[in-house]
Amino acid sequence: MNDVAATVFDLTRPTDDQLQQLAADLTDEERHVLLEHGTEAPFCGVFLHEKREGVYNCRLCGLPLFTAGDKFESGTGWPSFTTPFAEDHLTYIRDTSYGMIRTEIVCARCGAHQGHVFPDGPPPTGERYCINSVSLAFTANGDPLPDKLDRGAPEGEPLPG
Numbered sequence: 795m796n797d798v799a800a801t802v803f804d805l806t807r808p809t810d811d812q813l814q815q816l817a818a819d820l821t822d823e824e825r826h827v828l829l830e831h832g833t834e835a836p837f838c839g840v841f842l843h844e845k846r847e848g849v850y851n852c853r854l855c856g857l858p859l860f861t862a863g864d865k866f867e868s869g870t871g872w873p874s875f876t877t878p879f880a881e882d883h884l885t886y887i888r889d890t891s892y893g894m895i896r897t898e899i900v901c902a903r904c905g906a907h908q909g910h911v912f913p914d915g916p917p918p919t920g921e922r923y924c925i926n927s928v929s930l931a932f933t934a935n936g937d938p939l940p941d942k943l944d945r946g947a948p949e950g951e952p953l954p955g
């Protein structure tokens with residue numbers, strides 16, 4: 795877990811108007827993944843080799859979802875993390891599509907699809923959060939967090955570190 799506690803972020807769901815405005819800025823691929831629960835092709839995501847310290851935010855609403863320090867090289871071709879930024883920033887949904895039982899992860903604030911979590915990750919959690927690059931935006935330490943919903947600090951403020 796990150797030093798920035800989950801409770802300081804406003805997790806109130808955006809209004810339908812706000813969601814429509816946010817979705818209007820998406821590319822076709824981003825829309826497919828985030829809103830239609832799609833999956834990007836492996837080994838082509840922009841964050842696969844991102845090594846800087848910082849946080850990964852929901853591409854749609856800007857909520858921090860993962861911390862760079864929890865990213866690991868899974869070899870799967872998708873950005874992978876051992877733990878979320880904060881447990882209550884994600885919603886876990888049982889997904890039985892394609893004849894498999896998986897746990898889908900969506901942003902707890904806006905509901906945008908992120909990926910899946912699997913029980914075969916490395917220590918310390920043993921979990922593998924397998925995420926689509928197009929579902930994420932990156933904020934490096936020292937850069938301001940996005941504040942797409944005008945929620946105010948800590949959103950829109952420089953990320954400590």
Ligand SMILES: [Zn+2]
Nearest residue numbers: 852855901904
């Ligand atoms: Zn979101």
